[in-house]
Amino acid sequence: MDEIARVEQMVAEGLITAEEGERLKAVLRSVQEADELEAAHAASEGGEGLDARLVTSPPNGDQAPALVPPAPLPTVPVTTPSPPAQPATPPTAAMPPASRPALGADAPRPTVPAEPGRPGANEGARGDGRQTQGRAPKTDDQAAEASAPAGTRWVRVDVVAGDLDVHVDPSLSEPKVTSDSGEATLEATDYGYRVALGGKGEGFFLRNLEGPLAGLLAGRGRPGDVELTLPAGFGIDLVMTTGDVDLHGVPYLRGSLSAGDLDAYGLEGIDLSSLAGDVSVSLRASSGRHRILNTAGELEVVLLPGSDVTVNGDVSIGEVKAGPEFTTGRRLMSGTVTGTLGTGVARLDLKVTAGTIKLKTGTDDRG
Known part of the structure; x- marks a missing residue:
């Protein structure tokens, strides 16, 4: 049973009202659409297996982005290079685009914040201890408290x-x-x-x-x-x-x-x-x-x-x-x-x- 069906079942059982059910289903659909858009965006930036690149016009609410073929690569003369100097810093592999958890039974749970003042407050909640979506990423244990004075x-x-x-x-x-x-x-x-x-x-x-x-x-x-x-x-x-x-x-x-x-x-x-x-x-x-x-x-x-x-x-x-x-x-x-x-x-x-x-x-x- 997917999340939408679960919400409908909860409405049928009287656990939530029909209006609350519709709002929850709207959230689930919005998150799913955001997932799909971001995945498409990441694929277009990666460029693997694509025959065209996405070019956007200034946002006006009417025109959709158009696909245009990439420009041909310029011809570069081949020369015999001198032995390359050892770089001062080893090159770093490009990081993959960030991804959001997919919807479904196997998807990780969003953050369920702990009580303030207890261990885990304002951190991602997963059984394996990894950070999850739902709060802005923390760089240290005090990050959540930095937005307000101590005490x-x-x-x-x-x-x-x-x-x-x-x-x-x-x-x-x-x-x-x-x-x-x-x-x-x-x-x-x-x-x-x-x-x-x-x-x-x-x-x-x-x-x-x-x-x-x-x-x-x-x-x-x-x-x-x-x-x-x-x-x-x-x-x-x-x-x-x-x-x-x-x-x-x-x-x-x-x-x-x-x-x-x-x-x-x-x-x-x-x-x-x-x-x-x-x-x-x-x-x-x-x-x-x-x-x-x-x-x-x-x-x-x-x-x-x-x-x-x-x-x-x-x-x-x-x-x-x-x-x-x-x-x-x-x-x-x-x-x-x-x-x-x-x-x-x-x-x-x-x-x-x-x-x-x-x-x-x-x-x-x-x-």
Whole structure:
């Protein structure tokens, strides 16, 4: 049974609603399409067994890329070379293009984040210990923490389906939470708080599930829409399957979103992975390392005044739009963006598999 059929079975058994099932199936199809597009892109760049090369026109939404035959190779006179000098550095073999896990029962599971503060938090979860898709790649054990100061207090939110709206109230000494189902409560933890959910209990979707669907259903309950109010300085640790997220004035965000749009205004640190949906953030990056990964969708970033950051962005299949402070590049279907604001103390990495990166500087009064 493939992932789509499993979702349909869960709808039939009443484990999820028909609307939730359609959203999950849309995510699975988006990921599959991104896999196929990236595989085709990698094959076209490899050039093995191809009689034509892909040439793209400026993106206008109307014209499809055209195939044209490669130009003939120029004739090079043959001469008897002198004995070659020994190179100072041995040549390095070209690395193969990065690949994404295929859908199916044998595919590796996406990241299922561990509890913050426990071993394995914010790292790929596989039985063999290898890194998996679902979070931006880590270069060391402290990478996930670099987007927020040491000692930051977090509120962890696990939601299978529903929207999340978060505001900040400096007069509070502890968070407050409500949900339209009345099932959401707060539990104190060593890292801050966790939104605890009632209903069918922790992990009820995950029994006997494998492949991407297990990662998509990594939430721990179904509380409906959640409203959360935080004291000043708290961050959000997000593990959501389907739903839209709005953060207003929350300084720090980390975690994952499977399907839905995310808007976050006035961030100071971010480490986020999204499978399918549009991500829009405004960020004042002045220290630390920050990362946003979006598999399928648009990624829009506004760097706020006071940012002191080096930016590197990459789109595997799609386009990049950036302000004059940044340098963009394009090759076939892929695009890049780089730039430095101030002295570049902080680092911001942006990655989109299939979609668009929009990057600019400015202000954001939406929060």
